[in-house]
Amino acid sequence: xxxxxxxxxxxxxxxxxxNENKNxxxxxxxxxxxxxxxxxxxxxxxxxxxHPKVVVVDIDAFSEINEYFGRDAGDNVLKEIAQxxxxxxxxxxxxxxxxxxxxxxxxxxxxxxxxxxxRISQELVCLLKTREIHILGFDDSVVYDSTIGFCLEEDExxxxxxxxxxxxxxxxxxxxxxxxGMGARGSYKDKIxxxxxxxxxxxxxxxxxxxxxxxxxxxxxxxxxxKPDYLKxxxxxxxxxxxxxxxxxxxxxxxxxATTLQIKTIxxxxxxxxxxxxxxxxxxxxxxxxxxxxxxKRW
Numbered sequence: 001x002x003x004x005x006x007x008x009x010x011x012x013x014x015x016x017x018x019n020e021n022k023n024x025x026x027x028x029x030x031x032x033x034x035x036x037x038x039x040x041x042x043x044x045x046x047x048x049x050x051h052p053k054v055v056v057v058d059i060d061a062f063s064e065i066n067e068y069f070g071r072d073a074g075d076n077v078l079k080e081i082a083q084x085x086x087x088x089x090x091x092x093x094x095x096x097x098x099x100x101x102x103x104x105x106x107x108x109x110x111x112x113x114x115x116x117x118x119r120i121s122q123e124l125v126c127l128l129k130t131r132e133i134h135i136l137g138f139d140d141s142v143v144y145d146s147t148i149g150f151c152l153e154e155d156e157x158x159x160x161x162x163x164x165x166x167x168x169x170x171x172x173x174x175x176x177x178x179x180x181g182m183g184a185r186g187s188y189k190d191k192i193x194x195x196x197x198x199x200x201x202x203x204x205x206x207x208x209x210x211x212x213x214x215x216x217x218x219x220x221x222x223x224x225x226x227k228p229d230y231l232k233x234x235x236x237x238x239x240x241x242x243x244x245x246x247x248x249x250x251x252x253x254x255x256x257x258a259t260t261l262q263i264k265t266i267x268x269x270x271x272x273x274x275x276x277x278x279x280x281x282x283x284x285x286x287x288x289x290x291x292x293x294x295x296x297k298r299w
Contacts (some may be wrong), residue, residue, distance in 0.1 A: 010123060028284070031098040033078060037098075042099065053151040055161065056165050089106045147173075233284070
């Protein structure tokens with residue numbers, strides 16, 4: 001009898017412990033204030049979506065509510081906003097999350113449909129803007145403006161939606177869709193990746209030339225970072241070097257810079273003997289142009 005009683009108690013305890021653990025795990029993925037899914041839940045859910053689409057909703061100037069009416073009133077407002085967003089998400093067969101103090105997110109796996117997500121963004125902005133929310137404990141009610149960023153790409157989806165959100169705020173738009181190059185951070189990240197790739201190539205024996213110097217790649221600090229083997233001076237500067245003092249001055253500066261870093265120079269658009277002679281006399285190493293066949297390279 002004692003053994004059965006002891007065994008029964010142990011089984012009950014294990015079952016109770018398992019249920020408690022289950023509840024704790026569920027709470028781990030739920031925002032305590034609003035009852036919406038939280039950022040941990042998003043990180044788990046996104047792994048199972050093949051075509052994630054993210055819409056981030058930011059409540060404008062929400063901190064003013066906490067400052068003026070107090071934290072409790074602000075929390076009640078957030079609960080009501082969360083309910084509005086959750087209801088809308090359910091109607092669109094999307095999941096709703098709270099990912100920040102005053103930021104919410106809608107998520108689904110969907111097709112690349114710009115018009116659909118523009119519609120969703122417009123409807124969410126309108127829904128919040130036209131809804132009066134009563135401030136608990138006060139006679140006041142408020143309406144909220146919101147700003148939205150969304151992303152239709154499938155990698156770093158949330159981060160890109162946040163970049164779009166930031167862009168919308170800076171340009172004072174209701175919403176924005178992420179596009180490549182929108183964020184300076186993304187451009188900087190691409191630059192770092194490219195620089196590393198080029199340096200891995202300074203070590204494998206690959207030779208690197210910077211084309212069209214004097215136009216978009218005329219940033220000397222960039223050239224110092226890359227340290228290419230050749231600089232090809234753009235034809236727009238070369239073609240009038242025998243007549244234009246400004247072109248000559250620019251090329252002298254480029255040659256001086258290249259010589260210091262032991263980088264060879266190449267002149268583009270060498271189309272006459274006069275241009276060739278001017279380039280040769282300034283110390284350019286190699287040449288390209290219409291009279292290439294009749295000229296010897298200078299080594």
